[in-house]
Amino acid sequence: GNSVTQMEGPVTLSEEAFLTINCTYTATGYPSLFWYVQYPGEGLQLLLKATKADDKGSNKGFEATYRKETTSFHLEKGSVQVSDSAVYFCALSEFYFGSGTKLNVKP
């Protein structure tokens, strides 16, 4: 069946640190993969997506590459800011979401 597993949080980093949030999946077929972000007090919003193997999604300095060989879609950012503090969700198609990883960035 289909499922998504992402690393548990919270993740606490200092400003300008490098960020990786791991996400792995199991899937039948070749679904699209997504990262969503939920800022405090707001709804989920799409951060980036990739629709096929080896695609790289990017937005606001965040990147993730659809790796079929490792069934992964890890989220990375080279230099985080305090404003990136939020909960991040990895998703496989519209139907399967990870449990979320809370990121706290300290000044």
Added chain:
Amino acid sequence: DTGVSQDPRHKITKRGQNVTFRCDPISEHNRLYWYRQTLGQGPEFLTYFQNEAQLEKSRLLSDRFSAERPKGSFSTLEIQRTEQGDSAMYLCASSSWDTIYFGEGSWLTVV
């Protein structure tokens, strides 16, 4: 604002009562989704519509839950005989292709 809107935003109800949530999707989006989210978890898919047709339902959607989208525009999610375990945020989302836009959710507390 032309995003996905949900109503009410918060609902407190007594166990055994019925509740109904409404979702207005982004205009012209033909797909509409309902999810449930509890604290510390990601959204769990409940059901979705393509226009007015309900195409898929999760096994999470017990027979106490019913969703409609009568004219392919707004949708309602009704929970009958609410239980404490139904306490959660109910999220609605819409899409026209593979990018989903979420509403801010409707919080349900069953006491």
